[in-house]
Amino acid sequence: MFRFYSFLPRKTVAGESSNTPALHRPMGTVMSEVRNVIIIGSGPAGYTAGLYAGRAMLNPLMFAGYMSGGQLMLTSDIENFPGYPEGIAGPEMMMQLREQAERFGLEVQDRNVDEVDVSQRPFKVMVEGETYLTHSIIVCTGAESVWLNAPGEAEQKGRGISTCATCDGAFFRDEHVLVIGGGDSACEEATFLTRFASKVTLIHRRDVFKASTIMYERAANNPKIEIRTFRQIKEWLSDDKGLTGAVLENTQDGTTETIEATGAFIAIGHTPITDFLGGQVETDANGYIVHKEHTMTSVPGVFAAGDVVDTRYKQAITAAGMGCSAAIDVEKWLEENVH
Ligand SMILES: Cc1cc2nc3c(=O)[nH]c(=O)nc-3n(C[C@H](O)[C@H](O)[C@H](O)COP(=O)(O)OP(=O)(O)OC[C@H]3O[C@@H](n4cnc5c(N)ncnc54)[C@H](O)[C@@H]3O)c2cc1C
Incomplete structure (x- = not known):
């Protein structure tokens, strides 16, 4: 049986200076609730993680980012995602993934995460001057083609x-x-x-x-x-x-x-999107996030899925599969580590 986790009192902190290092900046408005899991990114990895986390009653929150729906919003025909014998347009498929995840309780905000502080728990996720607290994070921010x-x-x-x-x-x-x-x-x-x-x-x-x-x-x-x-x-x-x-x-x-x-x-390369992590999570020489234990990163409680860790396959179905794994890993990790 899954537990639901603690809530912190709401507080507000004064504005910030852009010259102050990220981790020492005032946090703007701090939201009172400590979420079980915040998913960053809304491609196939993010929505699949959201679907599994929703069905596991984790009440997940997603920040969908500057490109809601991810890379597949750029493509007209997807013929290699199982379940669509006639193929499907990228934006339509992403809308369906979103609807399916929302049906099971995924809360989606179409906003970009500016930075995170994962130096201590609960983690902080900063979005347009607001700080969201969370026990765990799944990073699904993909990799941009150059x-x-x-x-x-x-x-x-x-x-x-x-x-x-x-x-x-x-x-x-x-x-x-x-x-x-x-x-x-x-x-x-x-x-x-x-x-x-x-x-x-x-x-x-x-x-x-x-x-x-x-x-x-x-x-x-x-x-x-x-x-x-x-x-x-x-x-x-x-x-x-x-x-x-x-x-x-x-x-x-x-x-x-x-x-x-x-x-x-x-075919001149990809750039994994990790700037907002401020170097707090280990990456390889090319900037891809490294998995340490299953889908968990070098920071316990921070998980990653999809193209942001995938140096090889970079497909919708592999991203979705990894999103599923990450949500299952989060569920288990919360059960074992958060009281
Ligand atoms: C033109 C094109 C055609 C393709 N066609 C196919 C195909 O036919 N079949 C197939 O299997 N694959 C295809 N792919 C590959 C497929 O799109 C990717 O493998 C897949 O989208 C990766 O999913 P993802 O969830 O890891 O990340 P993405 O789909 O890249 O999504 C990343 C998400 O992260 C969000 N994000 C980034 N930064 C932030 C931030 N700071 N805060 C919040 N959110 C953020 C973005 O808004 C986006 O929603 C294609 C790719 C391209 C470019």
Whole structure:
């Protein structure tokens, strides 16, 4: 049987100066209730954590963040999330995940968490001048794909230009696609895309590849892949039907040329979103949160799920699965550690 936890008296503290270090700043309005769990982020990981925590009667609170619904709000068709035989639009699926979690008691606030203080319990979660107290936190803030931000890119994001070959490769059957990047992901995505595309051109701004030899060679030896080094995207070209190609710039002599393609995949990395944690939770060299015990981080009581910890899979279903695990871990941890 699950216990419900203590409540602290409400108090208000004076305003803060932005020069004061985060952990020593006054906390604005402190909310009186100590929540069992606060979930930060509203992608598949967050909503699944919310669903499980709600069904476990933890009365979870979620801060959905600046992009309510997460990365899938950017994509039109999801064909690889189980349960949708005809596929589903990203925003629609995220609305359904939210509705399902809310039905079991998830409280959602469409606000961004500015910072947290996890130096002592209850933890503090700061949101627009208010401080929320909580026994545990699940961080589900995802990882942002790094985009080139070349002219013409914004209009084609989630249409002709993607950052996820596993997600969108199948939409480019028998078409010519470009892959931009020089690391393992770029080589792996280029090789993967040859299953669908008639031709893949891998574009890299230098002639040295960061990719491991095996990944590079697999791409280089694939007859469907052409590698163009010392080239970068100067501008994307499109018409009313979608992407038509790009203007490539030679990084050595500045000359330009046009290349035709109906799809492009930018594979120059991801940035996990952890700034608001202020370095209080251990991350790896690339900024991904590290799990210490199941889904728990280096700070007992702080859990993490989804792309913010996932250096490998980065799929909606894997994020959702980890969100489920984190909520179950939280439930167990609360039972064992909070009185
Ligand atoms: C264009 C595109 C197409 C894709 N297509 C597919 C597909 O077809 N199939 C598939 O399986 N995967 C697909 N993916 C990958 C999939 O979107 C991700 O793997 C998945 O969304 C990760 O879920 P998540 O819950 O970890 O984080 P995200 O979905 O990234 O959500 C992160 C959440 O954190 C919130 N947040 C961030 N900072 C804060 C803060 N300070 N305070 C509060 N909230 C915050 C954001 O608002 C957001 O809600 C695609 C990705 C992209 C970019």
